[in-house]
Amino acid sequence: MPAIEVNDLRKSYPKRIPLPFRPVEWVEALKGVSFKVEKGELFGLLGPNGAGKTTTIKILTTLLEPSGGSAKVLGYDVVTQAREVRRRINLVAEGERTLYWRLSAYENLRYFASIYYVPKDEAEKRIRELLQLVGLWERRNDLVMGFSRGMKQRLAIAKALINDPEVLFLDEPTLGLDVQSAVFVREFVERLVREEGKTVLLTTHYMAEAEKLCDRIAIIDHGRIIALDTPENLKKLVSEGETVEIRVKNLRSEKVKAVDERLTVSGEDPTRGTLVLRGNLDEEDLPKVVESLIKAGAKVLSVERVEPTLEDVFIKLTGRALRD
Numbered sequence: 421m422p423a424i425e426v427n428d429l430r431k432s433y434p435k436r437i438p439l440p441f442r443p444v445e446w447v448e449a450l451k452g453v454s455f456k457v458e459k460g461e462l463f464g465l466l467g468p469n470g471a472g473k474t475t476t477i478k479i480l481t482t483l484l485e486p487s488g489g490s491a492k493v494l495g496y497d498v499v500t501q502a503r504e505v506r507r508r509i510n511l512v513a514e515g516e517r518t519l520y521w522r523l524s525a526y527e528n529l530r531y532f533a534s535i536y537y538v539p540k541d542e543a544e545k546r547i548r549e550l551l552q553l554v555g556l557w558e559r560r561n562d563l564v565m566g567f568s569r570g571m572k573q574r575l576a577i578a579k580a581l582i583n584d585p586e587v588l589f590l591d592e593p594t595l596g597l598d599v600q601s602a603v604f605v606r607e608f609v610e611r612l613v614r615e616e617g618k619t620v621l622l623t624t625h626y627m628a629e630a631e632k633l634c635d636r637i638a639i640i641d642h643g644r645i646i647a648l649d650t651p652e653n654l655k656k657l658v659s660e661g662e663t664v665e666i667r668v669k670n671l672r673s674e675k676v677k678a679v680d681e682r683l684t685v686s687g688e689d690p691t692r693g694t695l696v697l698r699g700n701l702d703e704e705d706l707p708k709v710v711e712s713l714i715k716a717g718a719k720v721l722s723v724e725r726v727e728p729t730l731e732d733v734f735i736k737l738t739g740r741a742l743r744d
């Protein structure tokens with residue numbers, strides 16, 4: 421039995437608050453999404469803002485009912501057996517606001533342990549273990565209010581483990597974290613899967629994160645899965661030697677698309693006035709694109725063939741860049 425099984429999942433939201441005698445307009449956030457996650461797998465949903473990642477997670481964690489299709493977690497239907505699902509899962513939501521800022525780290529976990537009916541002695545043991553694991557034991561009596569964003573996220577993860585869930589859902593777990601905290605969260609999640617045998621489904625719009633962490637990745641765009649595979653296989657969708665990086669001067673980033681649709685800006689150094697452009701270009705196209713850049717007034721500093729990343733895969737599949 422897979423840990424998660426999603427079949428032709430659909431979700432529409434009303435575009436605005438419905439008014440009487442006005443036809444309701446719908447936004448189709450999910451247009452028939454299907455995938456399976458095996459037990460002990462670290463699975464990523466990767467896509468740009470608004471792709472439908474949070475909607476998928478909300479349905480899988482029973483917070484939202486689908487408009488169509490079905491989903492099962494550990495064999496239980498998320499609509500008709502929601503209680504069974506909830507008992508066995510937990511969620512770290514995007515922009516964690518479910519901690520009580522006026523309580524201490526310890527009090528938060530104590531409270532959430534009681535919600536899950538964790539027996540008192542067991543709860544004490546688990547809280548201590550979890551706070552030690554996320555490096556907050558020394559700060560257990562401090563109010564969450566005074567915690568940094570990274571500390572809050574670590575506590576949110578500890579909170580999500582309080583019921584010892586088999587499946588853990590993480591919505592953008594490193595969004596807005598400083599580099600050090602993001603590394604901690606990634607390593608911690610990896611350990612949960614590799615050492616504790618948990619199943620993790622995470623969403624992210626950081627390609628590098630998905631590429632490094634996940635066993636398999638579903639790339640989601642406009643409510644549809646457009647590719648699903650291991651990071652290595654996904655990268656094979658872009659032929660070897662096809663990705664180029666072009667460093668230019670004297671070109672504004674807004675002008676790049678006008679020069680060539682296939683180019684995206686992957687880096688910018690405002691102090692030097694340089695841009696790094698990327699594109700999937702074969703041998704014939706490359707000189708033409710360089711010529712167009714020069715015609716547009718750019719000074720081409722270097723042209724280099726590079727290893728494709730998941731970003732290049734996304735661009736190849738959608739014609740757009742993944743970043744905001």
Ligand SMILES: Nc1ncnc2c1ncn2[C@@H]1O[C@H](COP(=O)(O)OP(=O)(O)OP(=O)(O)O)[C@@H](O)[C@H]1O
Pocket residue numbers: 433434435447448449467468469470471472473474475476
């Ligand atoms: N409550 C809602 N009412 C109306 N439309 C919504 C609602 N929630 C989401 N949407 C729309 O559904 C689509 C998918 O949103 P969703 O939040 O699932 O995307 P996402 O991939 O998680 O993006 P993000 O990373 O920005 O959260 C978007 O077009 C969004 O505007």
